Amino acid sequence: MLSGSPTQGMFSNSRIGNSESPNSGASSSFTQPIIDMSENDETELLSITWNQDYHCFAAGTNHGFRIYNCKPCRETFRRDLKVGGFKIVEMLFHCNILALVGAVANSHYPPNKVLIWDDYQSRSICEFTFRSEVRGVKLRHDRIAVVLEHKIYVYSFTDLKLLHQIETLANPRGLCCLSHHSNTFVLVCPGLNKGQVRVEHFGLNVTKLISAHDSQIACFTLTLDGLLLATASITGTLIRIFNTMDGTQLQEVRRGADRAEINSIAFSPNVQWLAASSDKGTVHVFSLRVRVSGEDSLTQPNVAQGPALFHQNSSTSLDPLISTNTGANPNSTFSFMRDMGSWDGKSAHGSETFLLRLLPKYFSSEWSFAQFRLPQSTRLIVAFGSENDVIIVGMNGSFYRCSFDIVHGGDMMQKEYVRFIT
Template identity: 30%
Template sequence: MDASEQSHETIKFISFTQDAKIISTGHKDGITFYKTSDLLENQVIQSETMKDSGLHNSVLIQRLHSSALFFAVSEKDPRALNVYNVHNKNAITSLKFRKSILAVRAHKDRVVVCLEDSIHIYILNEMKLIHSIMDTPMNLRGVIDLTSNPEKAIIAYPGSPDTGSVHLFDAINYGSMNTFVAHEGALACLKFNQDGLMLSTASVKGTVIRVYSVPSGSRLFEFRRGVSRCVTISSFCFSADGKYLASSSNTETVHVFKLEKEEAKTQETGEVSWFDTIHKTLAAYLPTQVMQVSELVTTERSFATARLPGAAKSNQVALIIHNNHQHVMAATSEGFVYSYRLDPEGGELDLIKQNCIGPHAFQQTVPTIDDSMNFPPMNFRSM
């Protein structure tokens, strides 16, 4: 059995922290953390591993930014939330729930636990339950997000099991903020940007990605990932400056979208598009019809794409500033991490670094892309 097959069997979970500084991996032996800066610049990759028996085969991990605190759910007992300190290797507490935990989100003041039909909010420093949202619409995918902005704690979750309705809830004042329809189909992925003022959304169809203003729910951007096949969007990540949005799925392509309004492009280039002229001329006469056409025509494709060497069951993506350059990093459920530098001009991005992580990363030096023991063969398929 080669390294890729062993990694595929043993890696149960992989994700980036909210600040994209650490990758968390859950595997048969426990949990291992990697610094993304190490993966970008070092030949020898440092890692921290927790091998407590309660962490074996962890299927959910949520580390609070780059702090020592993290939360984990093991395949052995999916109803138990385990809280640990990674620095002193100590277990802090464990909470039991009536059903399987589908998602966990952490904030400097709050911890949010999502079950299929309820959401539970805890005070972080005490791990004390302070509010429960009961009888939520059935959410079998555990689609949920929590703002990381320390000044607010807003939860976004599906308002319907069948349509793409988004509900916003204030986890500080315990009240509903807004509900709006983001897609026709059921939601597959939600993600706030770092200041909590924007929310990206995708439905189970996965062809259209939208960005909404928070808490108003007004649509800011719409992007078309592709039309040739439906995909499962597995992660979003906004850049720290809010200028880019990256998405990953179960395909071999990572998309990067530029969050730039048409007015900003016009100001930069000095050009006015034919559509802008027609839109302004006809808006006074046919406002509803023109608005419908506007939404269709202004739907844009991705600004940049990064091609992974092969498709995986699930890919997680992050946008990282390193040495004053914006990078795109993709971590796969196969145990591989691929890094690309984001060209300001967009287009197809060049792979600049690759790493093998997980319990069967036999080498801690960076392997080459041609090493079949560490990487699958290049296999680019059309979107």
């Protein structure tokens, strides 16, 4: 059983009423209960998703779903069905509330229906039915975001009223991110143009449109407070970090030179590192020059201050979000120039700026600080554990925990390996 719910008492009775969305409805009825099964049929993974603090992950399977702790990796809970499985399983931190979306073969839970399930009571709290397939669901303590191919619906978690409708470009990946700090409510989704990201600061009633890439967006992620955004395109070579308050690009890092599909991106809890996984079978960790002022940014009651939540002694609009340590990434292509000091006996002072203007962008990108190469190629999702722990979960049922040297970087060391589904 999952741990106690912060949403206990959120729904006072089973009569929830109708949603205001023209494409959805809400109901307390649910005719086919989730039933524990003892069958030994082969299990196929359909999806993997982290909970909001990366301490757990949920696996949607062709039989139901399973919940795993990450340290160490072990199964803590499962529900299996008589027929069909779940393609989307979204957790709400560590509580007993889950959002479930059925797989195509699941006749009782079709892929156009979102089920909000309270496993403590072993019953459905409500369900939303749409005219088209659900591509994603995101939860925070006060909101439910349902992602369709061309639209996102945002509902209140307390009374299930429809609060927002957002039009997007075709979004088959179900891309959407929510902030999870109580003082900020930020939603990020694709915009209406190729390569564009839309940022909604609902608490401030502010919308920012960021032209993040020239090609379509493949992946993005937010910090928990929603103030920093990392994006990647379908090209998969560059990852860019933005200030969500004003849309400013703060940093650009390079995964590689060849095209790749980036499956996931994750910020470390201290916002000093960024991890990315791709179909190349290598996980990269990048050193970030964007710095927040620690817990001050999370306890500041006035979110309208925006970038002022970061360092206060700034001389430009970029300074509050960029560390003064320009050598933060020792694997940056030009770090050797800072160490050499001279060419042919002449001072190299100022030469780096000159070369950055002349050489192709490829050579000025910041490369990864640490790497972990997997023995097999599979779709991977990545997250951070402690300061220098990286967790990697694969769609082939593999779980890796590895660590990197925060001073020297380089190849990461494997600390744990588990086959959580065989």
